[in-house]
Amino acid sequence: MSGGTYRVIGTRPIRHDGADKVTGRALFGADVRLPGMVYGYVLRSPYAHARIRRIDTSRAEKHPGVLAVVTAADLPTGPDRLIDLVEGTLPVSYARANVLARDKVLYKGHAVAAVAAVSRHVAEEAARLIEVEYEPLPPVLDVLEAMREDAPRVLEDLRMREFGELTDKAGNIGEHFRHVLGDVEKGFAEADVIVEREFRTVMVHQGYLEPQSATALWNQDGRVYIWTTTQGAFSAREATAWILDLPVSQVRVTPMEVGGAFGGKIRVYLEPVAALLSRKCGRPVQITMPRRDVFEATGPTPGTYIRVKMGARADGRITAAQVWMAYETGAFPSGQCGFGAICILAPYDIPNVLIDGYDVVVNKPSTAPYRAPGATQAAFAAESVVDELAERLGMDPIEFRLKNAAREGSRRADGLKYQRIGCVEVLEAMRNHPHYRAPLEGPNRGRGVAMGYWFNIGWYSSCTISVNPDGTVNLVEGSVDLSGTRTTIAMQAAEVLGLRPEQVHPVVADTDSIGPTAVTGGSRTTYATGWAAWEAANDVIRQMKQRAALLWEVDPEAVCFEHGVFRSGDRSMTFAELAERLEETGGPVIGRGTVNPSSAGGSFAGAIVDVEVDPETGKVTVLRFTSVQDAGTAINPTAVEGQMQGGSAQGIGWALNEEYYWSPEGAMLNSSLLDYREPTALDVPPIETVIVEVPEPEHPFGVRGVGEANIVPPPAAIANAIYRAIGVRLRQLPMKPSAVLEAIWSKES
């Protein structure tokens, strides 16, 4: 169907939840109010690494207004299994140890106990009365130090997986993997120019504005009801049930409106704790994280050490690339290094590749995905080296990339052979954009470019569509709507049904009310749930053709449907006219769609950025920014642009401002929104967008997810722009004023 002329797809309707979002009526996690509801507070570790000797909750329990206190002693010790979280997996034993520490605390902020009381203030007062006796242990905070044999052990039971097999090697390395294409030695021998550099990035946070909040009711019939800020109702159900050692069906999760997530709201932190408190006091319990806890105790994204060596011939062809990369995963393994390895060289067709990757645990919060998890750090390294190679060869950085660009049939480092991809088209759109050709005058100004990739995820989604007698439809889906996917999914159904977008009423349902649907993550929602909606809509049409056939006394195959009208011979009926006659032709029509695509066509993004560097202060100002991305088919261009602009702004923040500052003891020193500097409206320029459309070959409308690849290029593009502005290459994030100044000074000396 791709390539056709669409009536709905490609338009910019007002989103279905719009009125609720601008009137304050939309209900987010902390807006849940239930009869008899009480409030929880979580007591957290002041140490980055310590053994828990004793917990005494007796004074807290006696505090007036307190209804329940829980510790890890209240958690079951059920069997271990793997929770699949789309962008990563986590053994339930680790998930359980993360929600309430049992023997050891593994990072500052690790939960050790929780209180439910009549108000948040009383709960907090009582939590301070809990006595915890710790035996502090030396923390390990740096990824390379953690890899040393004599480093303090974060997890005593951790054994390294190597090349896919579990070994008996104890230490802090969760996984070591390797990707090989061709022969790098041979490739480097063919090269005329070789560049080898090392790069460092530090832990950053997704920085969503809404803190995590969960409300739980352990009902007297044994069922557990959860209302929460999750990206995935079903994965939250599974994780909560397994942590509590319950059958999944005993838990119902109602996903609330989510105030930003970006990968950080897939894991559960509060849900099982609120449930345990509710079981003890028999009332609904709501826990909302203070901002400090969001920084210290959710899942930021890993800091990294990456070494990249690349060689190219004088004619501009890259002959070999070798990468050694280590990611700090925080307290538990996370697998993000593996994603980084898939993405790091993805824009290029390189015959000889060797990648060694390491996932390493340290005494920091357990890391979680952040928009194209692992790829931004990787691209910062690789795209800086690519830029340097182009410069050494005297080639334009976009022409050099085009000469080596991955295309259909190219192999990714992990072996996958690309289907139709839009890498070349994105690069061409960058080259042809007026921004790239515009003069950039004045001292200390420079222009940089970079590419980025995210592989995107398919996975399972469910959707049902019921026909209303007035000719509209209700669409029930399992995908949490983070940014307007109710509308992009409804638009795909509307296109099939010949309806206007506003004639489709989308509902995001709880886990009792719709079939399983994987999390809103991996740029999969408009792709996979949109596909399920397409199937459900086609199911509706199939059934309605039968109804028309019944009325007209013809064969269902003799009925056709186009632009909202059923026809057979010279007879015709609109969708609305037939919808009115369902009762007399057999009853309600409900369409059903379930999909489980094993993969999705990846998305490439590029950035062009102009900066000005103040050589006195080291401050970098972004003057102009253009984001280019392959959307496959842009269902709602406004939403696609919004994703591109949002990802670009996050990438700018990651590049220039954002970082976790640590004390030597492993305490985060800037756990507030004042000290952790997210970009404001003054820190980013108007972000220009160019949507490239190279349809994904499998999806009925050619959709590629667009949520993630856009965050990948900015740090590298800005580093390359800074080099062109002042002649120094920064190889550490963030490129904050002090780092820029130091780089200038070391060049001068």
Added chain:
Amino acid sequence: MTREKVRVQAIVNEQPVEFLCEPRQSLLECLRDILGLTGAKEGCNDGNCGACAVIMDGRLVNSCLVLGVEAHGRRITTIEGLARGAELHPIQRAFLEQGAVQCGFCTPGLILATKVLLDRHPDPSEPQIRRWLANHLCRCTGYDKIVRAVRKAAAELREVRA
């Protein structure tokens, strides 16, 4: 700590209200937990994100930094008080039409900030808009479509006034 509650009388969204609050409770807590007005959001509770902004006597305030008892005798507008009956306020409509809303969590604060800005400066420049909105974090949009929405709303409101 004393838990004796204090009686507060105020005008909230044009209606007189009366409530009891603890001296330590912020205006944000009073709005959300006592008056049921959950449109104001808690993003940081220390005045650094703007998600809880409301209008008090014509000024934009972070309601997490105002004590509930300080609201006594004041006139307060929250996001719930902006629409007129079944009609959205032009600022609300502009935010929707320009795609300035993604997750919607920062939106109530931003819309009220825009209201105060446009009440004082009917035709603000882009730098003026960006400086005014810099008190409000938005992590989803990159601000571009928000700035456009403010300009659109400004133009529309000028037309209404003319």
